[in-house]
Amino acid sequence: MKLKKLESVLQQVDGFEKPKLLLEQYPTSPHIAACMLYTIHNTFGDIEGKLVADLGCGCGVLSIGAAMLDAGLCVGFDIDDDALDIFRRNAEEFEIPNIDLVQCDLCALEAEAYAKKFDTVIMNPPFGTKHNQGMDMKFLKAALTMAKTAVYSLHKTSTREHIQKKANDWGVKIEVIAELRYDLPASYKFHKKKSVDIQVDFLRFSQV
Amino acid sequence: MKLLTHNMLTSHVKGVTKGYPLLIKATEVKVSDVDFNPQFVSRMIPKLEWSALVQAADELGHRQDLPAELIPDYEKDDDFLKKVHRLLLEVEVIEGCLQCPESGRQFPISRGIPNMLLNEDEV
Numbered sequence A: 001m002k003l004k005k006l007e008s009v010l011q012q013v014d015g016f017e018k019p020k021l022l023l024e025q026y027p028t029s030p031h032i033a034a035c036m037l038y039t040i041h042n043t044f045g046d047i048e049g050k051l052v053a054d055l056g057c058g059c060g061v062l063s064i065g066a067a068m069l070d071a072g073l074c075v076g077f078d079i080d081d082d083a084l085d086i087f088r089r090n091a092e093e094f095e096i097p098n099i100d101l102v103q104c105d106l107c108a109l110e111a112e113a114y115a116k117k118f119d120t121v122i123m124n125p126p127f128g129t130k131h132n133q134g135m136d137m138k139f140l141k142a143a144l145t146m147a148k149t150a151v152y153s154l155h156k157t158s159t160r161e162h163i164q165k166k167a168n169d170w171g172v173k174i175e176v177i178a179e180l181r182y183d184l185p186a187s188y189k190f191h192k193k194k195s196v197d198i199q200v201d202f203l204r205f206s207q208v
Numbered sequence B: 001m002k003l004l005t006h007n008m009l010t011s012h013v014k015g016v017t018k019g020y021p022l023l024i025k026a027t028e029v030k031v032s033d034v035d036f037n038p039q040f041v042s043r044m045i046p047k048l049e050w051s052a053l054v055q056a057a058d059e060l061g062h063r064q065d066l067p068a069e070l071i072p073d074y075e076k077d078d079d080f081l082k083k084v085h086r087l088l089l090e091v092e093v094i095e096g097c098l099q100c101p102e103s104g105r106q107f108p109i110s111r112g113i114p115n116m117l118l119n120e121d122e123v
Helices: A003-010 A030-042 A061-068 A081-093 A135-146 A157-170 B038-047 B050-059 B078-090
Strands: A051-055 A073-078 A099-103 A118-123 A147-156 A172-185 A195-207 B023-031 B091-099 B106-110
Touching: A003 A030, A003 A061, A030 A061, A030 A118, A030 A147, A030 A172, A030 A195, A051 A061, A051 A135, A051 B038, A061 A073, A061 A081, A061 A099, A061 A118, A073 A081, A081 A099, A118 A135, A135 A147, A135 A157, A135 A195, A147 A157, A147 A172, A157 A172, A157 A195, B023 B050, B038 B078, B050 B078, B078 B091
Parallel strands: A051 A073, A051 A118, A073 A099, A118 A147
Antiparallel strands: A147 A195, A172 A195, B023 B091, B091 B106
């Protein structure tokens, strides 16, 4: 599937109806999702025929894209009822059979139970900006436990050094695949600007 | 909830030592059509707790002739792989619950999604 086609399909995926501030619910833009998935698939071959996990899947943009790129199965994990409901409806509308969903709290997850069960983990985790500092690292730790081959994730560029240090501590290899401008349109009432660009790293973690 | 996913799920309620495998009590089960990928199924098999899969298949009444023990040389046996494919990916629990074998605590499954969230006192 061509990148443009993937992006245009992902544009049809329904986003959050009433995003919850404290869960940092922002949809991953179709453009960024398509670029991420396309790279993971074409450059690294980590989607087709693989068992993929999407942590903090929200409404399912990344999972649906992965499923369309022929993941063996993509399992989405999220804490929120409403997001999972929208994801489920999206999967039905797109008639995507190779998707499954689990409702759970990734911070309370005993990731060991899933150790190395997934080939690939993809995610756009909460950045930890809403009284939930350190959330991005919790997600990352869980992801690294669950993945056998690689973890693909988005993190604020401003946290790159911190993440690199942690990656060293954990004995994990890190690759900055791309620097992205994450365009966040005003989605909450308190957002004064029309949209804000956040510098974000698209990272690949793998075993050393 | 597909059985490939179910095979990984555990109860982590505080105090539980072995919350696996979760017993399935299904009130609605669906069988869908998923493209058969023999290599994928073949690769998933070693990751599975085979006995948990057999138990789940039994509970759902979809066991058919799935053997209690994994057969050798399954990689080349397309018929066998198709059976496993059907169970892992096509049989889905839509409504029902999962029950912890140790504590009896139930995790509801609604619209195909198992809810593994714990209460404050269970963490």
